[in-house]
Amino acid sequence: MQTAANLMPIPGHVDPVPVPRAAPVRDDGLIDLVGLTREQIRAALEQGGLEPKQAKLRAKQLWHWIYHRGATDFATMTDIAKTQHPWLAARFVVARPEVVTAQVSTDGTRKWLLRSTDGHDFEMVFIPDADRGTLCVSSQVGCTLNCRFCFTGTMKLVRNLTPGEIVGQVMLARDSLGEWPSQPEGRMLTNIVMMGMGEPLYNFDAVRDALKIVMDGDGLGLSRRRITLSTSGVVPMIARAGAEIGVNLAVSLHAVTKEVRDEIVPLNRKYGIDELLAACAAYPGANNARRITFEYVMLKGKNDSDADARELVRLINHYKLPAKVNLIPFNPWPGADYECSTPERIRSFSSIVFAAGISAPVRTPRGRDIMAACGQLKSTAEKKSRAELDRLAAGIVG
Ligand code: SAH
Ligand code: SF4
Numbered sequence: 001m002q003t004a005a006n007l008m009p010i011p012g013h014v015d016p017v018p019v020p021r022a023a024p025v026r027d028d029g030l031i032d033l034v035g036l037t038r039e040q041i042r043a044a045l046e047q048g049g050l051e052p053k054q055a056k057l058r059a060k061q062l063w064h065w066i067y068h069r070g071a072t073d074f075a076t077m078t079d080i081a082k083t084q085h086p087w088l089a090a091r092f093v094v095a096r097p098e099v100v101t102a103q104v105s106t107d108g109t110r111k112w113l114l115r116s117t118d119g120h121d122f123e124m125v126f127i128p129d130a131d132r133g134t135l136c137v138s139s140q141v142g143c144t145l146n147c148r149f150c151f152t153g154t155m156k157l158v159r160n161l162t163p164g165e166i167v168g169q170v171m172l173a174r175d176s177l178g179e180w181p182s183q184p185e186g187r188m189l190t191n192i193v194m195m196g197m198g199e200p201l202y203n204f205d206a207v208r209d210a211l212k213i214v215m216d217g218d219g220l221g222l223s224r225r226r227i228t229l230s231t232s233g234v235v236p237m238i239a240r241a242g243a244e245i246g247v248n249l250a251v252s253l254h255a256v257t258k259e260v261r262d263e264i265v266p267l268n269r270k271y272g273i274d275e276l277l278a279a280c281a282a283y284p285g286a287n288n289a290r291r292i293t294f295e296y297v298m299l300k301g302k303n304d305s306d307a308d309a310r311e312l313v314r315l316i317n318h319y320k321l322p323a324k325v326n327l328i329p330f331n332p333w334p335g336a337d338y339e340c341s342t343p344e345r346i347r348s349f350s351s352i353v354f355a356a357g358i359s360a361p362v363r364t365p366r367g368r369d370i371m372a373a374c375g376q377l378k379s380t381a382e383k384k385s386r387a388e389l390d391r392l393a394a395g396i397v398g
Helices: 038-046 052-071 081-093 162-179 199-217 235-244 258-262 273-281 308-320 343-355 382-393
Strands: 098-104 111-117 123-129 132-134 191-194 225-233 248-252 292-298 321-330
Touching: 038 052, 052 248, 111 162, 123 162, 132 162, 162 199, 162 235, 191 199, 199 225, 199 235, 225 235, 225 292, 235 273, 248 273, 273 308, 292 308, 292 343, 308 321, 308 343
Parallel strands: 132 191, 191 225, 225 248, 248 292, 292 321
Antiparallel strands: 098 111, 111 123, 123 132
16 A cells, blocks of 8 residues: 655656665564565564574574565474464564566566555566676666666656665576576576666665675575675765675766766756766775676767767776676667767777777677667556555545
8 A cells, every 4th residue: 555655756867865664564564574684574573472592593593584585484494393383373474575577678688566564666677697687676666867868767766675675686586587496507696787767876875785695605695706786986985885785886987078968867967977886896805806897878969979988998097997788778768868889989988998908798689579778667556656646645545
């Protein structure tokens, strides 16, 4: 059920302030254990009435069953006394986001439209390759930042996802790939990118807590080297991301002049290119083995000249950045103001960067036919949510 408290209006183009709020309460009143830390599980068990010592042991067991084995039914947790199963089931649940639709692209890319318990829709995408499988995870419903070339940025409704909803995406992907229990070798889901809907650094705590679970050795067990967080440039949070999360960093640079970046990534009016690159240079662990990825969307006649490429090289050298550049052909969406650069232009841009000794591969668009490519995510239920909002405003539903 939606309430005014869990709907957040767009606070403005330049300085969005996401409103923190408690995790949505389930209609059935049960507490979802997914997304809780060991400590939070222990506390929830104690609150339910378990002795402290038992709560600690059970928390450890539950953690293993939930995150290592992928169990969702307490009855299957064989090292927990049978008599305790109904006690657990009466208070707790191990849930997954609801799947509204699942689509498969002609190139094998899969996209899921998911729904939170309070009725908000968000998307996740799985991109299989010969040697890896990458899950593109959302951090918010919509995005407050309104980058001009991004479909997600046009969504009116925004809410931060909870740690459970973020880690729940990874668990759902594991379910559908049949990859339980967690194994170090031979899995299809090998990499995670925080590149779905939303700006992860505007939902810092939840993203951090979720990724800690994903990286936990007795949890989902993915190495931090296989996880990449992409930000449009929330400068004050970059150092914290390095210190508290420590995954690979990708930065959506997209332009090399103030004029163009101000236009296409409005956050640039608050945190400019120089400030952003200085923060990148200070990112811990940034060295040649773990380079920072600079994403650069190729927009025809906007940011794709040879002069732009040379300026990009100059900036990277000036800040002594261990960098690679990811050139992303613009993925179109209905009503977009831009067009994709021509293949020749992209080649020319790429070769200038390459010639300077910086890797600059062109990212092959994946899943365009099902609107699953970079920047094409926008949940179809947005309209419904607006209508619900209007009904709410008119006092028709409570
Ligand atoms: N909000 C974060 C992460 C999500 S977007 C960020 O902006 O970094 C993942 C990447 O896709 C970003 O580099 C984003 O700028 C890019 N992107 C957005 N819209 C796009 C589009 N229509 N075509 C190609 N890339 C796009
Ligand atoms: Fe938000 Fe990233 Fe899209 Fe910009 S590109 S609107 S930050 S999701």
